[in-house]
Amino acid sequence: xxxxxxxxxxxxxxxxxxxxxxxxxxxxxxxxxxxxxxxxxxxxxxxxxxxxxxxxxxxxxxxxxxxxxxxxxxxxxxxxxxxxxxxxxxxxxxxxxxxxxxxxxxxxxxxxxxxxxxxxxxxxxxxxxxxxxxxxxxxxxxxxxxxxxxxxxxxxxxxxxxxxxxxxxxxxxxxxxxxxxxxxxxxxxxxxxxxxxxxxxxxxxxxxxxxxxxxxxxxxxxxxxxxxxxxxxxxxxxxxxxxxxxxxxxxxxxxxxxxxxxxxxxxxxxxxxxxxxxxxxxxxxxxxxxxxxxxxxxxxxxxxxxxxxxxxxxxxxxxxxxxxxxxxxxxxxxxxxx
Amino acid sequence: xxxxxxxxxxxxxxxxxxxxxxxxxxxxxxxxxxxxxxxxxxxxxxxxxxxxxxxxxxxxxxxxxxxxxxxxxxxxxxxxxxxxxxxxxxxxxxxxxxxxxxxxxxxxxxxxxxxxxxxxxxxxxxxxxxxxxxxxxxxxxxxxxxxxxxxxxxxxxxxxxxxxxxxxxxxxxxxxxxxxxxxxxxxxxxxxxxxxxxxxxxxxxxxxxxxxxxxxxxxxxxxxxxxxxxxxxxxxxxxxxxxxxxxxxxxxxxxxxxxxxxxxxxxxxxxxxxxxxxxxxxxxxxxxxxxxxxxxxxxxxxxxxxxx
Numbered sequence: 001x002x003x004x005x006x007x008x009x010x011x012x013x014x015x016x017x018x019x020x021x022x023x024x025x026x027x028x029x030x031x032x033x034x035x036x037x038x039x040x041x042x043x044x045x046x047x048x049x050x051x052x053x054x055x056x057x058x059x060x061x062x063x064x065x066x067x068x069x070x071x072x073x074x075x076x077x078x079x080x081x082x083x084x085x086x087x088x089x090x091x092x093x094x095x096x097x098x099x100x101x102x103x104x105x106x107x108x109x110x111x112x113x114x115x116x117x118x119x120x121x122x123x124x125x126x127x128x129x130x131x132x133x134x135x136x137x138x139x140x141x142x143x144x145x146x147x148x149x150x151x152x153x154x155x156x157x158x159x160x161x162x163x164x165x166x167x168x169x170x171x172x173x174x175x176x177x178x179x180x181x182x183x184x185x186x187x188x189x190x191x192x193x194x195x196x197x198x199x200x201x202x203x204x205x206x207x208x209x210x211x212x213x214x215x216x217x218x219x220x221x222x223x224x225x226x227x228x229x230x231x232x233x234x235x236x237x238x239x240x241x242x243x244x245x246x247x248x249x250x251x252x253x254x255x256x257x258x259x260x261x262x263x264x265x266x267x268x269x270x271x272x273x274x275x276x277x278x279x280x281x282x283x284x285x286x287x288x289x290x291x292x293x294x295x296x297x298x299x300x301x302x303x304x305x306x307x308x309x310x311x312x313x314x315x316x317x318x319x320x321x322x323x324x325x326x327x328x329x330x331x332x333x334x335x336x337x338x
Numbered sequence: 339x340x341x342x343x344x345x346x347x348x349x350x351x352x353x354x355x356x357x358x359x360x361x362x363x364x365x366x367x368x369x370x371x372x373x374x375x376x377x378x379x380x381x382x383x384x385x386x387x388x389x390x391x392x393x394x395x396x397x398x399x400x401x402x403x404x405x406x407x408x409x410x411x412x413x414x415x416x417x418x419x420x421x422x423x424x425x426x427x428x429x430x431x432x433x434x435x436x437x438x439x440x441x442x443x444x445x446x447x448x449x450x451x452x453x454x455x456x457x458x459x460x461x462x463x464x465x466x467x468x469x470x471x472x473x474x475x476x477x478x479x480x481x482x483x484x485x486x487x488x489x490x491x492x493x494x495x496x497x498x499x500x501x502x503x504x505x506x507x508x509x510x511x512x513x514x515x516x517x518x519x520x521x522x523x524x525x526x527x528x529x530x531x532x533x534x535x536x537x538x539x540x541x542x543x544x545x546x547x548x549x550x551x552x553x554x555x556x557x558x559x560x561x562x563x564x565x566x567x568x569x570x571x572x573x574x575x576x577x578x579x580x581x582x583x584x585x586x587x588x589x590x591x592x593x594x595x596x597x598x599x600x601x602x603x604x605x606x607x608x609x610x611x612x613x614x615x616x617x618x619x620x621x622x623x624x625x626x627x628x629x630x631x632x633x634x635x636x637x638x639x640x641x642x643x644x645x646x
Contacts, residue, residue, distance in 0.1 A: 114540075116556055117560070117641075117642065118559045159357050161643070
């Protein structure tokens with residue numbers, strides 16, 4: 001058993017994939033409704049490669065944030081595996097789970113809710129260092145200052161409280177906290193959605209600089225493709241608890257294979273007014289269906305412009321299969337046929 | 339803020355001493371005059387209460403101040419005496435010195451008020467925290483138990499406990515603590531349930547914070563505000579419950595005075611001599627007011643967003 005565990009460990013070093021999500025499910029049971037459950041994440045397969053930024057996009061309520069919490073083991077999976085650096089983290093508990101947090105961090109969506117209002121910035125940033133007993137107390141103080149400087153804040157702000165900062169500054173503090181333990185992988189859960197557009201650009205640039213400096217791997221979650229395009233190497237599109245398409249950034253923008261991706265892309269405004277006038281956004285019919293009782297077959301078929309229903313689309317669930325460019329997968333019976 | 343980046347470049351490593359919530363809270367507390375005044379009153383009362391218990395050696399400080407006559411020695415001829423130099427607050431129905439009874443009673447009433455609240459804090463706070471933090475069947479078990487306790491008439495339950503422990507000074511505290519934690523448990527559970535869902539708690543878990551540290555550093559400080567308010571209002575409630583117990587014959591045994599007992603006793607003759615109720619009533623009111631100011635001050639001091 002020991003030897004069997006050792007052997008893959010050495011093989012892992014060469015593995016270009018840092019994190020694998022294998023057929024992950026997360027169902028939140030609705031109490032009092034006899035077995036009904038919100039299927040927030042319903043069978044997701046995903047790979048994140050070392051050093052890349054994977055953008056994850058989808059409408060509100062499609063399960064992006066839940067998936068982020070499965071990946072970071074903040075929520076337990078209902079079924080499936082999350083393999084990080086060769087280790088299945090869904091089975092870890094207590095101290096062994098906490099040890100994983102040194103390599104994997106998260107930047108949260110709401111900069112006003114993600115900092116404890118009763119802790120000084122210094123305490124907030126020192127907490128991860130204390131938790132992992134990194135360096136002496138004096139080292140930790142210095143590290144806190146270094147972190148503040150790294151994210152473009154005044155290092156003498158350690159004795160201030162979060163409410164004394166603006167949203168953008170708070171998000172920088174959140175980023176500094178994520179960086180404190182020198183992780184290799186950071187999940188950015190809509191890290192810029194709550195910020196003004198001008199501040200968004202600053203934070204995105206900061207994230208890119210930090211990625212170059214520390215060879216970070218990002219999972220960058222957002223609900224619009226425009227923000228993600230700038231930052232991502234590859235992009236995964238989620239719909240109603242499932243990943244419907246994954247591809248390289250340029251491939252997905254130039255040759256989307258899934259009609260949902262196509263619809264999302266068509267909604268991005270174009271800066272050129274002439275082109276913008278010609279742009280014909282694909283307005284999807286209806287609303288996103290309830291994740292308690294997702295549609296049969298392909299879950300997108302009730303809203304899909306090319307679906308054949310009743311027919312194969314409403315009867316068979318399409319698997320994620322290679323379509324279009326190299327490295328591009330889509331879950332559609334008629335991928336690319338529009 | 340504009341110069342922030344400029345300063346950042348030339349940072350020197352001799353940084354300001356790092357402060358935390360509790361040291362900052364003390365600084366903020368000291369700026370709150372009402373709270374400091376309340377704290378001073380409480381300290382004075384505690385000192386006087388202790389002093390009243392010390393033997394009054396002739397010529398000693400307490401003796402000279404006349405504030406410790408004998409709280410139990412009767413002088414029936416001199417009953418209902420008006421305030422005089424010898425009896426600054428007059429005497430009661432049995433001619434006992436009111437001031438010394440109030441000071442002597444302070445030690446009992448203050449101890450009951452404070453110790454019972456501390457007991458409630460630990461029992462109710464602990465149960466509420468465990469129910470809210472662990473959730474699931476732990477929550478169900480603890481809260482159903484709490485509901486059962488809530489359903490019993492308070493005073494009856496206190497009687498049962500006192501009877502079980504045997505009547506003594508300490509069994510009253512324990513009985514009151516064992517009965518009156520219910521409200522606080524529910525309050526703390528509610529607080530913890532809402533705080534647990536906050537993103538900063540998730541963030542703390544994400545940075546590797548162990549459960550116990552999570553409770554001590556995040557959940558407790560953030561749920562303390564309403565808890566402090568509840569506890570301060572619990573102090574006079576405990577003082578009066580003790581009086582009710584004395585009335586039923588299981589509290590402080592006469593002739594030992596407590597504020598509650600004095601008010602109960604004086605209540606019968608309130609029209610004949612209202613001073614019997616007014617003076618101990620003022621003592622209770624002053625105590626409650628002081629604790630309320632201190633409680634408010636503490637609550638505000640523990641909230642960094644409060645600017646004074």
